[in-house]
Amino acid sequence: MTGDPHTLAGAYALDAIDDAEERRLFEAHLDGCESCAAELREFQATTARLAMAAAEAPPPRVRERVLADIRHVRQLPPAVPDEEPERGAQVRTPRPKRWRRAAVAGLAAAACLVTAASVGVAVGERQRAARTEAAQREVASVLSAPDARSATGRATGGGTVAIVASASRGRVVVASSGLRTLPSSRAYQLWLIDAAGPRPAGLLPGDRDRPVVAGTWRPSDRLGVTVEPAGGSARPTTAPLVLLSPA
């Protein structure tokens, strides 16, 4: 069960996920998993009760200040969804949520995985235009798979790599942020590693904010990232910067 995004629901409801990327991965998973979203609502209602149990009235001066301050604070307009979510849509289909402003949840989710800003819609639009629909579907299909497993790790030398793998889809989505820039003669190469050794699983694109679907995922696999010559290697030639195992 380790790495199962479902186990993150508790930590998420407790606001105990400090890694923004991991949080976004979980939110991306929620978009495709209605039962998870429903469970999270119950969890958040539960943690709110923990707050109520700790209730302690603030001094009256806080009330006075707040009520005076709001006169000078303009309210945000509501987020207008591009598309109304359909109730009762199929669970596995990534569905747009009103609170997520993107038009297509799966794609936006993929974009949001790695976008530094929490609202990555504009970036998502550009990336969307640049990518083939098939690749987008593949990413979305992994993210919303009912057996999706995730893992996040910090890379040696800085940056974060996050993966979401699905055995039923046989795919793993890799997203990274903040990895140091390499000279043009070098590239980040992905490996899927099991008892038989590492299998090359492609290179991280130069535009590393873009999540990629790597290799053929098997449940016993770990994912490693190494620095290799620009064209990639047949076997890893350097020590992995990070090793992730979501299952």
Next chain:
Amino acid sequence: MPPDTRPPGDGTLSGQDADALLQRTARGDERAFERLYDVVAAPVHGLVRRIVRDPAMSEEVTQEVMIEVWRTAARYDPRRGGAPAWIMTIAHRRAVDRVRREQAAGEREAAAGQGPGASHDPVGERVEARLEHERVRRCLGTLTRLQRETVTLAYYGGHSYREVARLVGAPPNTVRTRMRDGIIRLRDCLGVER
């Protein structure tokens, strides 16, 4: 207990009242916001105090949270888990943010495993709030020790699950699972319904 049986303004949260008030607040209704303040300020402040500890700083954070509620009320989506949950999430985030900023300057004492039983008991605490306090305390008591520790360290201590893992000496994945199991038990014990 059904949330709508509580009288308003008693320092506890009726989910439905809070929802209605928040939706009116979103339309710029200052009166509704005032009432919302009276309903949620105590739980917000209590949570903030647990995490931040410093009284003056806690007041500032509570103030920030309530202004944030005013500012972003229109972004609240009732399908996300009720107004109290939404507001408490804002409060928790703000409190943790403040603590993390302060940590850069000086070390904060880890407030390990402080359940609601560790709260000071103001004389004027209202009956309903006390009942809620007792209910949650009793339900926390039904958790295993590790479940309770992980839940309270994260929620009242403001620690991330990785920090909690360090504090309790368990692997992060175990902590994630215990948190989830603990909340499920709490949910069932408290009779949280959606």
